[in-house]
Amino acid sequence: MDIDTVDLRVAIGGLALQNPVMTASGTFGYGEEFSPYVNLHRLGAIIVKGISLQPRKGNPPPRIVETPCGMLNSIGLENVGLDTFISDKLPFLLETRTKVIVNILGDCVEEYAELAQKLSDHKGIGAIEINISCPNVKKGGVAFGTDHKMAAEVTAKVRKATSLPLIVKLSPNVTDIALIAKAVEEAGCDAISLINTLLGMAIDIQSRTPKLRNVVGGLSGPAIKPVALRMVWQVAQCVNVPVIGIGGISSAADAIEFLIAGASAIQIGTANFINPQITEQIITGIKNYLQEHEIDSVRKIIGSLKV
Amino acid sequence: MDIDTVDLRVAIGGLALQNPVMTASGTFGYGEEFSPYVNLHRLGAIIVKGISLQPRKGNPPPRIVETPCGMLNSIGLENVGLDTFISDKLPFLLETRTKVIVNILGDCVEEYAELAQKLSDHKGIGAIEINISCPNVKKGGVAFGTDHKMAAEVTAKVRKATSLPLIVKLSPNVTDIALIAKAVEEAGCDAISLINTLLGMAIDIQSRTPKLRNVVGGLSGPAIKPVALRMVWQVAQCVNVPVIGIGGISSAADAIEFLIAGASAIQIGTANFINPQITEQIITGIKNYLQEHEIDSVRKIIGSLKV
Amino acid sequence: MPQFQKKAILLQNKKVTEDIYKITLESPEVARAARPGQFVMVKAFNGFDPLLRRPFSIYQVTDNGNLQLLYKVIGKGTKLLAGMKPEQHIDIIGPLGRGFAFDRSKICIVGGGIGVAPLFHLMKRVLRSPHPSKVTVLMGARSREEMLGITQDFEKLGVELGVATDDGSMGHKGPVTELMGEIRDQDAGWTVFSCGPYPMLKAVAKICDEYGWECQVSMETMMACGVAACLGCAIPAAAEEIGYLHTCKDGPVFDARELAWI
Amino acid sequence: MPQFQKKAILLQNKKVTEDIYKITLESPEVARAARPGQFVMVKAFNGFDPLLRRPFSIYQVTDNGNLQLLYKVIGKGTKLLAGMKPEQHIDIIGPLGRGFAFDRSKICIVGGGIGVAPLFHLMKRVLRSPHPSKVTVLMGARSREEMLGITQDFEKLGVELGVATDDGSMGHKGPVTELMGEIRDQDAGWTVFSCGPYPMLKAVAKICDEYGWECQVSMETMMACGVAACLGCAIPAAAEEIGYLHTCKDGPVFDARELAWI
């Protein structure tokens, strides 16, 4: 089979992508930061750092710490805010051939809805991804994503506010990921992405203080891959909307595992830090795998796990 | 400070240990397997492979797969069963100076209770640890440990069946670990150990089959340490019974992190496979740390995290 | 059965073919205790990635009393091992498991590829025993190059080899098991000792069953501990009431009739 | 500002003192683009443990156009780096960040320990500029041994050094900041360029503020990406409305007045 006949295109709830490889929110800045290293035009989609209505300063440092095959972060959702994003960051992104997905976050349901609505006014945005791992300030700070009712509520409100393709990004810190997935599907999302980071912690034994100033943070990187893959498989089996796999993906082989488990596309997070060229290498790697196995379209391996 | 004046003794719900270092269930066989490598007399306690009323054959292979800084297992609770344990395994263990803790598992509440009661008849058993990560067969196979009511029920029933110190070992695959911890405390346990393994998965991309025959398995090893430490810290803050920290501990520094986070003792699991001498090395390492910091008792660092 | 955890000193790490290496380790206690068919668990890398030890059969104990392993570079762990240099330390546990039982007098050794590893140790011990047995060695490999890599030491012992290659570049073209028929008529009552890929071992076991020969096979499964603690190395037993045997303790050498061959 | 991800070739990895190494890398593009005070992100290990790249200041670009780093062995990453041998490849990203702005004419360099790393590159460039500035170099170290390790290249340039050691085994006994007072009276209007441990930099910043001198400091924070994407390298800004600056993009060299010094 000729390598050029391999078809990498996938569709995520109405959004057509040239290939299934996206960058995960918070790990690829606003795209521009990686332009010296990657051909941005080749990516499936760029998902930008989570945006809130107002700019946020984030948590005090230290904000990151390395752990075995992983890292903890407590960035605290620092971002430039919606207005600066639209004026300073979006124009550069829209010049790429790649789809732009805006990750949004808020303290309450209304904030999410307002963000979605305002973003819908801007041409060129491919989709909205809602980060529901944030605390619901009106509900005592419990994360939206850990309660299926809150998760459904925020999804439904955002659904009403926009006609853009809507991706809901799930938190893995739950007993029953399928329950949350079904709830947000029913509430009207077009796709589900998972996983966000696992809650973790590290301690400096010399000073007996937490290594993160925020005490706890989100675990990402290869360490979490087995958990992410399991959750993607569970969710892909119980929803009808496309699933996007995230968590520790650091090679084409990793990405292919998620596709086989049922993900229609994947996101690369922490691996961008270690190898800024990883996204392009994974696109090439998926293509080579398909050619070697004489499979003409990536869509044919999605959910093809034999159990 | 003289190294010999460092006091490593801790008490776990009435069980006095010469030091806080135990071996985690399922990773140290029945003790004997490690006798060529470790001086078993030096350990705080040996926790044996989970025992059921009847022998169990376990899951079909492959049962283990390596992951980044971790491993997945789906042993399927293979064990020799209560009777053989008592007749063939226990006598060897009772000859050591080290406390013996029996980890138990069952398909239903009654089985746990019966096991606890029968074990209570045997002199020399230091404590019982209940593994509530097993599926409750009568409740559709949902794990006891993922529902606070089921967790409390099995704890209460076992509590009635034995007067031995009772440790409940929690599953980390839950939204709110504190909720489960408080429920089993209220149901009468003497200590809480955590974490058991995180549910994970791996796929062979050549054959497109799961790498574990059982599809999913339990993730253990250094990869899970940040999650385990976070959960230990959360639980230690909301219960009054002693907490035992487990998860990825592979060095004295790791063990000390858990003690500082609030664990009164710790268990070493996967690290035994990589370095069979690790338990003794960790005991020595804790002692050295205390001496260097001029702390005369390990009890003084338990829960000493400054936040 | 003495067992040790020791820091062995790497003496030599020699490339034998494109992807096969022979490594010589100084570890007197382990070498002294090692019997043919046993293995060691090797940790040749710091850090936790890769995490687990890797099992390797004992290829031989050299005349100087050193331990030798023959290994094929497959993935991360063996790649790191291949990069190691003399004087570095390698943490090993061993000797582990149940080896070959070879008091029989008519021995047929059947090896496939890197599966030769435990068979050379056996061969040497057999030749040295007071009543040397009648020995036939049949060896399979992908190609002439691989064959030369795995048989070179056998040739030094002066034993005669029946060889088969997948590509026909040396000896019989086809699976090594096709050579077993040839010795059938020579004489009855061979005991076969075999190691190689699972499909080959399955075929060897079947042929032996047919011919009424005894058959001992060295098996591979994933292993985490190597010391019978994790129960990860389960292998289906022939007897259903047994369920699973464990490769690290009940094996790696099994009587072929003990296993289910599914 | 061109930036690259390149496989640099290790040319030399030389032990300078007990725990300080100087590593020379062939990476012409990065070397050509490098300005004093900038850094590179280094991945010198395969596998995911350790996972993250490590940031190192550019110590100098040698006369042959090679990149040189001076590093202290602290933990896993630097230990692995110290074990690397000539001809091995090291993946680097750089040059990164904002370097020193040194068009001023009266330059005082204040270094502490391994904090000397970015200052030597600066020193060389300053001496080569068409209107060479008046330069004073003040250096602090724990001991004579460490001092000799970090100042040897400065001495080759023929610059005069004020030195201070913690144990008094060389030069002034006490913190290097105590030497700053001595040059105060000589003349007004120094611009100070400093790198070293946080408490030292804080003291330097305070003294400069008092004396009315300009002060540029090279800061260290944990970094995951080095390219302004992760926002992990936050450092508190003096101006509350700014909140945090980011060491990899706004730094690592900051005007001391930009920072909060908490």
Ligand SMILES: Cc1cc2nc3c(=O)[nH]c(=O)nc-3n(C[C@H](O)[C@H](O)[C@H](O)COP(=O)(O)OP(=O)(O)OC[C@H]3O[C@@H](n4cnc5c(N)ncnc54)[C@H](O)[C@@H]3O)c2cc1C
């Ligand atoms: C008892 C026994 C004896 C062996 N003797 C030899 C020998 O003498 N020479 C030789 O070349 N090989 C031998 N092997 C196989 C050898 O252990 C694997 O090739 C090696 O572990 C691969 O490691 P890796 O990191 O290079 O590969 P990886 O990339 O980690 O894995 C590749 C494959 O190697 C196997 N493997 C990986 N880790 C383990 C493990 N912990 N236990 C078992 N299998 C594993 C798996 O099939 C895996 O899919 C033996 C295996 C066993 C069980």
Ligand SMILES: Cc1cc2nc3c(=O)[nH]c(=O)nc-3n(C[C@H](O)[C@H](O)[C@H](O)COP(=O)(O)OP(=O)(O)OC[C@H]3O[C@@H](n4cnc5c(N)ncnc54)[C@H](O)[C@@H]3O)c2cc1C
């Ligand atoms: C801009 C910048 C320039 C630097 N320049 C030099 C230099 O020229 N020479 C030199 O010796 N050191 C320099 N450092 C410090 C150097 O990065 C650390 O010493 C090194 O990363 C330690 O790695 P390790 O694996 O040996 O230590 P570890 O055991 O991993 O950690 C020990 C300590 O090193 C620091 N560290 C570890 N990883 C990172 C990271 N990714 N980012 C920042 N800090 C980290 C932390 O304080 C950590 O507690 C610089 C740091 C920064 C931020």
Ligand SMILES: Cc1cc2nc3c(=O)[nH]c(=O)nc-3n(C[C@H](O)[C@H](O)[C@H](O)COP(=O)(O)O)c2cc1C
């Ligand atoms: C430094 C950092 C910042 C992140 N910021 C965000 C964010 O703003 N919004 C979001 O939805 N996820 C955020 N994430 C989560 C990632 O998008 C991703 O879900 C997670 O890191 C797991 O993938 P990985 O293991 O490939 O990194 C962040 C992750 C990291 C490491």
Ligand SMILES: Cc1cc2nc3c(=O)[nH]c(=O)nc-3n(C[C@H](O)[C@H](O)[C@H](O)COP(=O)(O)O)c2cc1C
């Ligand atoms: C191979 C294996 C078998 C295990 N068997 C049991 C068991 O029978 N009962 C139990 O409560 N936990 C069992 N566990 C869980 C461990 O006791 C421990 O909680 C877990 O592995 C996390 O610790 P670690 O990261 O130090 O291994 C097992 C773990 C492994 C790796």
Ligand code: FES
């Ligand atoms: S490898 Fe652990 S029991 Fe056999």
Ligand code: FES
């Ligand atoms: S290190 Fe990632 S933003 Fe600075």
